[in-house]
Amino acid sequence: MLKKDLGLFLLILVVGAIVAFLNPRFISPINLENTANLVGLFGLFSIGEGFVIITGGIDLSIGSEFALFGVVFVDLLTTYHLPWILAALVIVGFGVILGFVHGFLVTRMNLQPFVVTLCGLLIYRGVARWYTDDGTAGFEFGQSFPGLEWITMGRTYGIPHTFVIFLIVAALMGVLLHRSVFGRYLFAIGKNEEAARFSGIATKKVIVAAYVICGALAGVSSIFLTMYTRSISPASHGNFYELYGIAAAVLGGCSLRGGEGSILGIVLGAVLLQVLQNLVNLLGIPSSLNFAVMGAVILIGVLADQQLVRLRQSRADRVKDSLLASAIPREAQR
Amino acid sequence: MADPLLRLIDISKSYPGVRAVSRVSLTLNRGEVLALIGENGAGKSTLMKILGGVVKPDQGTIEIDGVPHSSLTVSESMSSGIAFVHQELNLFDNLDVGANVLIGREPLSAGPLKLVDRKTTKRIVEPLLKRLDVDFEVDDLVSELSLAQRQLLEIAKALSLNARVVIMDEPTSSLTSTETERLMRVIGELRADGVSIIFITHRLNEVGICADRAVVLRDGSVVGELARENIHRDAMIRLMIGRDLKSLYIPPKAAPGAEVLQVTGLRTLTRPAHAVSLSLRAGEILGMAGLIGAGRTELARAVFGIDRALEGEIRLNGAPIVIRSSKDAIAHGIYLAPEDRKRSGLVLEDSVSENISLPNILAFARNFLVNSTAERNNAERQRKSLNIKTSDVETRVGTLSGGNQQKVVLAKWLSMNPRVMIFDEPTRGIDVGSKSEIYSLMRGLADAGVAILMISSDMEEVIGVSDRIVVMQEGAISGTLNRDQFSEENVMRLAVARAAEQSAA
Numbered sequence: 001m002l003k004k005d006l007g008l009f010l011l012i013l014v015v016g017a018i019v020a021f022l023n024p025r026f027i028s029p030i031n032l033e034n035t036a037n038l039v040g041l042f043g044l045f046s047i048g049e050g051f052v053i054i055t056g057g058i059d060l061s062i063g064s065e066f067a068l069f070g071v072v073f074v075d076l077l078t079t080y081h082l083p084w085i086l087a088a089l090v091i092v093g094f095g096v097i098l099g100f101v102h103g104f105l106v107t108r109m110n111l112q113p114f115v116v117t118l119c120g121l122l123i124y125r126g127v128a129r130w131y132t133d134d135g136t137a138g139f140e141f142g143q144s145f146p147g148l149e150w151i152t153m154g155r156t157y158g159i160p161h162t163f164v165i166f167l168i169v170a171a172l173m174g175v176l177l178h179r180s181v182f183g184r185y186l187f188a189i190g191k192n193e194e195a196a197r198f199s200g201i202a203t204k205k206v207i208v209a210a211y212v213i214c215g216a217l218a219g220v221s222s223i224f225l226t227m228y229t230r231s232i233s234p235a236s237h238g239n240f241y242e243l244y245g246i247a248a249a250v251l252g253g254c255s256l257r258g259g260e261g262s263i264l265g266i267v268l269g270a271v272l273l274q275v276l277q278n279l280v281n282l283l284g285i286p287s288s289l290n291f292a293v294m295g296a297v298i299l300i301g302v303l304a305d306q307q308l309v310r311l312r313q314s315r316a317d318r319v320k321d322s323l324l325a326s327a328i329p330r331e332a333q334r
Numbered sequence: 335m336a337d338p339l340l341r342l343i344d345i346s347k348s349y350p351g352v353r354a355v356s357r358v359s360l361t362l363n364r365g366e367v368l369a370l371i372g373e374n375g376a377g378k379s380t381l382m383k384i385l386g387g388v389v390k391p392d393q394g395t396i397e398i399d400g401v402p403h404s405s406l407t408v409s410e411s412m413s414s415g416i417a418f419v420h421q422e423l424n425l426f427d428n429l430d431v432g433a434n435v436l437i438g439r440e441p442l443s444a445g446p447l448k449l450v451d452r453k454t455t456k457r458i459v460e461p462l463l464k465r466l467d468v469d470f471e472v473d474d475l476v477s478e479l480s481l482a483q484r485q486l487l488e489i490a491k492a493l494s495l496n497a498r499v500v501i502m503d504e505p506t507s508s509l510t511s512t513e514t515e516r517l518m519r520v521i522g523e524l525r526a527d528g529v530s531i532i533f534i535t536h537r538l539n540e541v542g543i544c545a546d547r548a549v550v551l552r553d554g555s556v557v558g559e560l561a562r563e564n565i566h567r568d569a570m571i572r573l574m575i576g577r578d579l580k581s582l583y584i585p586p587k588a589a590p591g592a593e594v595l596q597v598t599g600l601r602t603l604t605r606p607a608h609a610v611s612l613s614l615r616a617g618e619i620l621g622m623a624g625l626i627g628a629g630r631t632e633l634a635r636a637v638f639g640i641d642r643a644l645e646g647e648i649r650l651n652g653a654p655i656v657i658r659s660s661k662d663a664i665a666h667g668i669y670l671a672p673e674d675r676k677r678s679g680l681v682l683e684d685s686v687s688e689n690i691s692l693p694n695i696l697a698f699a700r701n702f703l704v705n706s707t708a709e710r711n712n713a714e715r716q717r718k719s720l721n722i723k724t725s726d727v728e729t730r731v732g733t734l735s736g737g738n739q740q741k742v743v744l745a746k747w748l749s750m751n752p753r754v755m756i757f758d759e760p761t762r763g764i765d766v767g768s769k770s771e772i773y774s775l776m777r778g779l780a781d782a783g784v785a786i787l788m789i790s791s792d793m794e795e796v797i798g799v800s801d802r803i804v805v806m807q808e809g810a811i812s813g814t815l816n817r818d819q820f821s822e823e824n825v826m827r828l829a830v831a832r833a834a835e836q837s838a839a
Contacts, residue, residue: 179703181695188692192681197640198672199693199746200664259683 004253004305008268011301015275023282031282033158035274040162041224042244043270046252047173048217049245050266051210054177054190056258057106057113059211061098061120062218062245066238067128069094069222074137074232077145084148092219098124099215103208121242128234138231152227162224167267169217174263186210190259247298248273253305272297337400339364339530340385340416340499345394347380349765354380355391356554362499365528367521369541369565372551372574373793378534381551382501385532386418387411417492419502425484427477432459434476435491462490466520482513489520493529500524501532506540518544536625537830538567550574571823583798584777590801591616592651594785595637595668595754600646602632605809609646612804612811614754614785619776621800622789623825629809630789631673634756638670639663650753664693667753671743671760673789679743682732686724687713689731690745716745721771737768744775755779758789773799793822805829 020026045062052059069091076087098120105116154161177183185206188196197203226232250256251272252265276297280290340362347355355377362368370378383389385396387406396403398414406414425434432455433440441454459472468486470479479487485505492500506514521531521544535541541548548560550573558573595614602610610633614620622630636643639657648655650666657663663670672678680689691698691709698709713727720741724734731742740760747755757776761769776799780786790796796803803815805828813828 175703181699181702181704184688184692184695184704188681188684188688191683192677194678195681196692197660198638198670198678200659200661201692202659202661 005262005264005268007305007308008252008265008272008301012268012272012275015272015279019275019279019282026278026282029158031278033155033160035278036163037160038274038277039271040160040164040166041221041228042241042248042274043166043267044162044169044224045214045218045221045241046245046248046266046270047170047263048214048221049242050249050252050254050261050263051173051177051186052113052214053246053249053254053256054186054258054261055207055210056190056193056256057207057210058117058246058256059102059120059214059218060114060117060242061102061124062214062221063238063241063243064121064124064128065095065098065215065218066222066225066241067232067234068124068131069219070226070229070232070237071128071131071137071234073223073226074139075131078140078143084145088148088223091223092216095215095217095219095222096212097215099212099218100208102215103211106211107204107207125234128237132232132234134235136231136233148223148227152224169220170263170267173213177263182206182209187259190257192259244273247294251298251301338362338397339399341395341397342381342385343395343397345381345384345391345396347384347389347391353554355384357394358551358554358556360549360556362530362532364498364530365525366546367525367531367533367544369545369548370532370534370551371536371538371541371548371570376551376574377554378551379503380554382418382503382532382534385411385416385499385501412495415496415498417495417497417500419485419488419492419500419505425476425487427475430473430475431463431470431479431487431490432456432472434487435459435462435494458494459490462493465493465523466490467516480513482509482517485509485517486520489524493524497529499530499532501534503534504536505533506535506537514540538570541565541570542567571826574822584774586617586619586777586801587781588617590618591783594651595787596647596649596652597633597637598647598649600633600636600648601644602629602636602809603641603644604632605629606644608809610806610809610811614787616783616785617780618801619780619786619788619799621796621803622787622806623791623793623796623803624806624829626791628806628829630806631758632809633806634670634672634758634787634789637663638668638756640670664750667751668756669747669750669752669754670756671740671747671758673758673762675739675743680731680739683730685728686717686722686731686734686742687727689742690716690727690749693746694750712749713745716749720745720748720775735765735768737764737772740764740768740772744772748779752779752784754785754787756787756789759791760788761790761792761795769795793825796825797822 016026025031049059049062072094073087073091076082076090077084082090102113102116102120105111106113151161151165156164177186185196185201188199188201189203189206193203222238225238229237248269249261249266250269252261252267252269254261254266273294276294277290279285280287280293285293338361342358342360345355345358346353358377358381360381370381372378380389384391385406387408387410390405396406403410426437429437432452436455436458441451441458442448443451456472463470463472466486466489468483468490470483476484476487489500505517509517518540521533524531533541533545542565545565546562548565548570549556550558550560550570552574560569592615593613594616597613598611599609600611601608608629610629612620624630632641635641637648637657639660639662642658648657650668655662655666657666657668676682681692687710690713695704698705698712710727716722717724717727722734722741722745723738731739734742760772760776764772776786776788788796788800797820801817803820803825805812805815805825807829815824815828
């Protein structure tokens with residue numbers, strides 16, 4: 001696990017060094033700050049996606065949730081003049097509820113995660129567009145929320161608060177996933193749900209909890225994204241963002257079969273994705289190639305990882321064989 | 335008589351710790367039905383795998399039509415006309431009958447598209463089905479066929495390959511008596527057509543009905559051969575058993591204590607017609623025998639809360655308890671070491687230590703954070719006391735041998751003070767050394783006052799290890815035996831009684 005993360009970290013350094021060499025603006029403070037801000041924005045929900053992927057599931061609805069949560073959030077602040085803290089809590093609660101519904105449908109109704117969240121993707125996007133009559137939702141002129149803006153847009157010593165919050169959430173989730181009882185259950189279920197059940201683990205509850213975490217983080221992310229764009233056109237806001245989350249998780253070593261992955265990996269995956277975006281801009285590659293570059297790097301990364309695993313496996317087998325060979329005579333002597 | 339079609343000469347095959355087949359010689363003539371009998375683990379399956387080319391023998395010669403081979407590959411075996419009708423059927427139940435028969439050899443239509451030619455499929459498959467006199471059509475979906483029909487389909491598939499030798503591994507184990515009769519008829523017709531058949535079965539009366547010759551295996555060797563006129567039940571049983579079954583038995587330190595677990599009127603979803611009642615005393619090992627599919631595993635799953643029971647009462651130390659999930663059962667100290675340890679017992683990719691602590695992880699956690707040192711120390715203790723052979727408790731469980739994997743399953747539960755321990759096939763696929771270790775572990779547990787239910791299909795194990803035996807048959811308990819009544823024959827009689835009566839009628 002650690003080796004995988006280390007490899008990803010080296011890859012980021014190498015790519016970063018090359019880009020910095022070709023275009024020194026890459027390491028200018030402004031560029032780094034902006035990239036860190038984007039890493040924070042996209043990393044938050046990638047972590048949630050990672051939890052669901054570790055159970056062997058997937059959540060495709062995140063991008064549409066951003067549109068729906070976004071228009072509701074703006075509406076709560078502008079039409080209903082709710083205090084922003086309350087509005088934010090409502091949105092996170094909304095995320096929790098949708099996550100719970102997804103988990104319920106997956107575990108109790110035995111629907112496939114892909115199907116459940118694909119329907120979510122369509123439904124939430126549709127409802128968001130209907131909610132504003134396909135219009136753009138934005139804040140009224142002169143409306144400002146100093147506290148909320150400080151948290152979501154502010155910087156301290158140039159470090160964007162989004163990035164700081166992302167790191168704090170990552171640390172908390174890292175402890176939850178890698179040190180807690182819940183995390184242990186999650187990995188066991190992802191690897192072998194039946195054995196987990198035979199060990200007395202309430203597997204369905206654990207899986208639902210993973211979807212709830214994903215929904216809650218999507219709610220938090222939607223607030224950050226809303227404040228980042230300031231206005232939301234529900235037909236396009238957050239389009240494809242679930243795929244960024246999935247890509248970061250997969251780059252970070254999560255297996256779509258479940259049971260594998262680490263928070264550090266997902267963090268690094270999110271960083272690499274933004275570095276790649278940045279690279280396209282800085283190296284003068286046509287920005288229309290953006291997705292193609294991302295896809296190609298993920299493909300190469302996953303392929304390389306597969307080869308490394310195979311190499312390590314065959315080396316381990318050889319060690320085991322030689323151990324066995326040396327053990328057999330001893331057995332025979334007894 | 336013409337040369338034999340097939341001859342096995344001095345075949346041996348060993349697995350680590352087990353000599354599965356030892357210097358077996360066997361001949362098969364054209365148009366002959368040869369019954370291969372023997373207990374579970376006598377070496378029948380290994381021998382047939384050698385014929386099928388799946389397993390390479392360590393020594394010996396396989397002669398087909400007088401041509402010697404030191405071993406066969408799967409394709410050599412197929413091209414020389416050897417076909418298997420598997421115990422677990424190898425069919426695609428989402429495809430139709432014709433597609434299954436010709437899978438991998440689909441006739442293609444002329445023209446550039448090369449689609450599957452359904453007409454030709456029908457032309458090839460229909461006569462085969464007619465020959466077997468089956469009651470299904472070429473374009474029926476396999477998922478809609480009964481088990482017996484699927485078996486006939488497997489035979490049709492074998493015939494389509496021009497099989498000269500058809501190996502049937504317990505084909506009747508899940509058939510009703512009428513279905514069995516039809517299969518017997520089909521076997522007779524195939525023999526008349528000159529096809530040779532190797533027939534592996536536990537149902538001795540069927541051997542009398544259809545076999546020309548019976549070969550009895552025990553512990554990997556041929557212990558006897560009976561010609562048609564000598565095939566009698568008693569003669570076969572005499573050859574099959576005849577070994578010291580008592581050697582495994584470790585007597586309990588004290589007489590069994592009070593009843594710990596009482597199950598009354600338990601009905602499961604798979605066998606709703608039968609209610610099962612049984613009681614389990616402290617310090618006793620209750621063996622549960624029966625044929626595969628008798629409903630023993632379903633009973634264990636219901637008691638352990640994996641499947642919901644339809645009805646029935648479970649009492650622990652006299653007080654009724656409600657078990658809705660495995661979590662409830664575990665809270666009451668009722669644990670299960672499941673039949674399929676790789677699928678249900680262990681997370682193979684995880685370490686020994688993680689597997690051991692999984693059901694009881696809260697005991698190694700503070701504020702829901704796992705203390706991996708405490709976890710490892712416990713695993714280390716279990717490794718020593720159970721003698722789990724691994725260099726390190728951080729080793730992945732998947733890399734251990736079967737016996738050591740099973741010990742890890744036990745270690746999960748032993749650190750949690752069991753009251754009732756259910757073992758489902760505790761030593762399946764485990765070498766002899768680990769077997770006896772597991773038996774003495776079980777006895778140790780019983781002597782410590784744990785009530786033990788041991789489900790086992792291994793006759794030697796049931797008779798050798800248990801203090802008392804209950805036998806299940808088709809979902810119901812058909813009888814209980816005390817130690818002085820233990821014999822392979824008594825167990826067998828209770829396990830198969832109805833099946834034998836039916837075909838006698």
